[in-house]
Amino acid sequence: MTGLLTQLKRLPVLTAGWIKPNIRLFRSTRLPLVWTLAVVIGVLTAIAAILFRMAIGAFQWLWLGTSAETVITAAATAPWWVILLAPTLGGLCIGIFLQTIQPKQRTGGVPDVIEARVQGGRGLPFWSGISSAFLTSASLGCGASAGREGPVVHLGATIGTALCQTFRLPDAARRILLACGVASAVSASFNAPIAGVLFAHEVILGHYAMTAFVPIVIASVLGTLMSRLWFGDIAAFSIPEYQITSMLEMPAFALLGLTCAAVAVIFQFALIGTDWVARNISMPLWLRPVIGGLAVGAIGIVFPGVLGVGYEATDLALRQELPLFTMLALLVAKTAATSITLASRFGGGIFSPALYLGAMTGGAFGLIAAAAFPELASSHGLYAILGMGAVAAAVLGAPFSTTMIVFELTGGYALSIALLIAVSIATGLTQAVHGRSYFHWQLEMRGVMLQEGAHKWLVRIVHVSDFVERLPDDAEPQTHDPEADGASLKLDDTLEAALKIFDESGTNRLPVVDAADPTKVIGHATHVRALRFFNAELINNQVEEHR
Numbered sequence: 001m002t003g004l005l006t007q008l009k010r011l012p013v014l015t016a017g018w019i020k021p022n023i024r025l026f027r028s029t030r031l032p033l034v035w036t037l038a039v040v041i042g043v044l045t046a047i048a049a050i051l052f053r054m055a056i057g058a059f060q061w062l063w064l065g066t067s068a069e070t071v072i073t074a075a076a077t078a079p080w081w082v083i084l085l086a087p088t089l090g091g092l093c094i095g096i097f098l099q100t101i102q103p104k105q106r107t108g109g110v111p112d113v114i115e116a117r118v119q120g121g122r123g124l125p126f127w128s129g130i131s132s133a134f135l136t137s138a139s140l141g142c143g144a145s146a147g148r149e150g151p152v153v154h155l156g157a158t159i160g161t162a163l164c165q166t167f168r169l170p171d172a173a174r175r176i177l178l179a180c181g182v183a184s185a186v187s188a189s190f191n192a193p194i195a196g197v198l199f200a201h202e203v204i205l206g207h208y209a210m211t212a213f214v215p216i217v218i219a220s221v222l223g224t225l226m227s228r229l230w231f232g233d234i235a236a237f238s239i240p241e242y243q244i245t246s247m248l249e250m251p252a253f254a255l256l257g258l259t260c261a262a263v264a265v266i267f268q269f270a271l272i273g274t275d276w277v278a279r280n281i282s283m284p285l286w287l288r289p290v291i292g293g294l295a296v297g298a299i300g301i302v303f304p305g306v307l308g309v310g311y312e313a314t315d316l317a318l319r320q321e322l323p324l325f326t327m328l329a330l331l332v333a334k335t336a337a338t339s340i341t342l343a344s345r346f347g348g349g350i351f352s353p354a355l356y357l358g359a360m361t362g363g364a365f366g367l368i369a370a371a372a373f374p375e376l377a378s379s380h381g382l383y384a385i386l387g388m389g390a391v392a393a394a395v396l397g398a399p400f401s402t403t404m405i406v407f408e409l410t411g412g413y414a415l416s417i418a419l420l421i422a423v424s425i426a427t428g429l430t431q432a433v434h435g436r437s438y439f440h441w442q443l444e445m446r447g448v449m450l451q452e453g454a455h456k457w458l459v460r461i462v463h464v465s466d467f468v469e470r471l472p473d474d475a476e477p478q479t480h481d482p483e484a485d486g487a488s489l490k491l492d493d494t495l496e497a498a499l500k501i502f503d504e505s506g507t508n509r510l511p512v513v514d515a516a517d518p519t520k521v522i523g524h525a526t527h528v529r530a531l532r533f534f535n536a537e538l539i540n541n542q543v544e545e546h547r
Contacts, residue, residue, distance in 0.1 A: 145308070
């Protein structure tokens, strides 16, 4: 009894010893501020997403006379030359803007956000992000065949990054807030808060750390609420009634996954191949969107369903209102139009086109299945839903969040088994062929190799400036003779380049010289200090992912 009383007396001390370190860590990582900023980012991103959609509608009204997403209906009454000239003249304006004003001479997207996450939540300038959103809204409004979700993700991440700069937060907090902007953008676009949370973790952060979960959920929920207040509690697509007729259809769902994998693989090859051709054709930058717009406009005369974001055509496929030949033709036309659009430097993403292609693939597959096995086959509207999730998951490399988008769009989980079969097969086979998502392919074109692990990309984003020992201000000036003194480093040299120079020179200590004056020494770097910094970054990366 005495021992028990002694333990009870010590309980407050033991509890305090257990809780205080956790509270101290919670405050030192500035999570209270992160949670507060998540609220601000969620609201601001949702407002930006609403304004972005309104801007697309405003540009579209200039040539179609309507700001609604019923592009096919509006284009049916428009003269053919209007459909041809709208993306062409829009391309001319966009090309001039790209060549004269826009930084990097391109618009931003999801790969830029992933790269910013790698760089500690940096690399998304605010005004460049705003101009990118303006260019993308103009592109989609004039009929360019691309998606609006990726650009909204970039805009949300830009807003999150801007707030991080104001409060000078640590890298871990910056990455979380960047993901908060992404989550709010996705949830506001699809009215799908759970999918927004999963997309931010799966595609942007690349992990599911508990410290990131709460603020990302806050931002995602607020993004959905703001979107519902403005647009109403409606889904992005009109989902028809559906049901799985028989469990004997499971082989058909697996075959649909195989078909969707083929479509996703071909779509990625088309995007990559068209981009390669465009890069190897020499012409003024301003002319690229003009020629691309002319080509898209020509396709749009025959198939107006490829123009713009394409939600009306996707809805028609889901509601079983398109014949088989039309869906097969739109598969080819949309693939060509989107590839030309993005290769021509129009702004836009691939999320909506992937959903579009999936709906057409599933719808066509459903019609064929119904003709072959009428007593077993479910409605091809069900197959369109499954195809939409399978192709998008395979192209984006985001099976969890894409599956959840479909669940939230349909309002139920009755198709969960069928969807998981189709998504897993499509994603697995696409990865077997391409080895990476389209986003990661774009990153690798920039030299950011995330597929190979943190040790591969850290050596390319860490620079000598991160571990240099600078000379004191009152130190005597030192000079360096490249011919007599041998190798040296510059502040903007990457860790990868520095380690190679250390290895080739056989020395442990090298002078760091001024880039403008290679004879002026501004500090020194040691091999041991470089490796120590690299190891510390690797450890921090692992700790952040598991905290």
